[in-house]
Amino acid sequence: MTAPTSPSPQIRDLGLLSNRRSAALVTSLGEVVWYCPGRFDAPSLLARLLDDERGGSWAVDLPGAVGGGRRYLGDGGHLESVLRTGTRHAELTITDFMPYGDGLPCGVCRVLSQAPQPYRLVLNAAPDYARRAVTLSQDGAAVQIDGRHWLYASHPAQIQGESVVVEVPAGEAAWAFLSDERLEAVPDWETVTRWREASLLNWQNLTTHATYQGPYQDAVRASLRALRLLTDHTGNATIAAPTTSLPEVLGGEKNWDYRYVWLRDAGMVVSALTRAGGDGSEGRAFLSFICAQATPQHGLPASPFLTVDGGEPPEETELDLAGYGDSRPVQIGNGARGQLQLDAYGNVLLAAKLIYERFGTREHWGVIERLAEFLCGHWQDDDYGIWEERRKRPYVAGKVLAAVALEYIAGHSRDPAQAARWMAAAEAARVWVAGNALTAAGAYAYVAGEEGVDVTAVLYPVWGFCAPDSPEMLATLAALEGEYCQDHLYWRHLADDDRREGAFLAGTLWVAQYWVMRDPPRARVILDAVLAYANDLGLLPEMADPRTREPLGNGPQTFVHAALIGLVVDLAAAERAQETP
Structure with missing residues (x-):
């Protein structure tokens, strides 16, 4: 060659x-x-x-x-x-x-x-x-x-x-x-011109399906384009990214294959496609894919992620390639298949709740009911967490999301006994979090019984679990600002404390979404810090290193673009509310 x-x-x-x-x-x-x-x-x-x-x-x-x-x-x-x-x-x-x-x-x-x-x-x-x-x-x-x-x-x-x-x-x-x-x-x-x-x-x-107009319109437009480019038109499944093995740590081993469809992404992708104006049909179609393919396997109500045709991704296999920036291993497949990820099912319920409220339906109720029943009976189980760690532990975000998802979806049940059972489980999860999930400083812990915090916690008030100015959230924000932030970009919690990994851009946008509820101008500052890492086409990577100014990770990543859309929609609403006398 x-x-x-x-x-x-x-x-x-x-x-x-x-x-x-x-x-x-x-x-x-x-x-x-x-x-x-x-x-x-x-x-x-x-x-x-x-x-x-x-x-x-x-x-x-x-x-x-x-x-x-x-x-x-x-x-x-x-x-x-x-x-x-x-x-x-x-x-x-x-x-x-x-x-x-x-x-x-x-x-x-x-x-x-x-x-x-x-x-x-x-x-x-x-x-x-x-x-x-x-x-x-x-x-x-x-x-x-x-x-x-x-x-x-x-x-x-x-x-x-x-x-x-x-x-x-x-x-x-x-x-x-x-x-x-x-x-x-x-x-x-003539043929090529016709094509x-x-x-x-x-x-x-x-592209007529979503018609957002407002602040950061170009960024939303670019993000909607990215979501559509990475959605399979036959099944309406949105993949996480088109690449494999672009490194989270340059020259390191954190190189994963993201060319699959994660249930976890459903909540944010459906929200982005549904709330960005238009008729909401694209978000509805993605939920339909998730529910059509959510079949029980490995003792779970559904696999945490799928191929674009609903199949199970292959096991991880290393390739004999040099790697981006000498980052190895280069691999295909993903070893997180078969993991219990409570937040994945909670996110599907949040997506369903959004669709139900928007369209007045209960579509895919059989699947939604099955996922809710599973969360009702298993919210207390240790799982692998939102970051797909390699061992089970009591990750707090899954418990929080189980609680709010069960509360929301109980309102759509037509069986009073079922709704009461789901609400009771949600309350039990809330009690467990209050008694087991706080650090010595009173912040929400990443893992119950430990002192580390994670940027996911800023979504707790966005989900409706707590008030944005509750003592627990104020303590959590203080920990994130002091230990996990640089130049308005935020790291996720790292089990191995490997700070060579870039700041997580979706998580940074979640922090901005939190500040929309308290201080919209501050949300703009954080959003602008993220947009500094968009390329000339408005495409965003998974991570960015504020020390080297280098983008990192697989990209463009739909999770990041969906988070951006959700943030901007909330920011626009908050700013309109401030302008109203």
């Missing part, structure tokens, strides 16, 4: 493409450095993001080019990037998209403006996370790649060693399509 000459991909530089089935990541220099054909968690074909030398990419080899800016076209997934050369006013505009919609082929399409000078499109494929050597063969006007993919282009695609190269002369426009299937007819300019226009129209039709 030809060694790449462009800089190593950086998290902050990644743009996201999606057809709502799979995703690709492209740099500001127009290099596709991550692509999983067919579905979000499929084996990668391009993975230079995780291995500079062996991972594979699809680059635009335009000598002397520098990034000249980029933008999404509308609210959908078509990304327009400009490359500039040293020649005055010499620009190459690249429009990248994955055709989205029924009847359109699956793959990555690139449309390039008239060339200011000769350049090459260079595809170095690395099938199955670079575990297999690539095979290339000419197939008429296309080049067949690994027997499963085809490269079609406006100019001849040539096999040069292990690369596929398309040479474009100066003054000519071009297109290229990396297809997941052999097309019956060789595409031409592009149909895909843009499909995105336009989708």
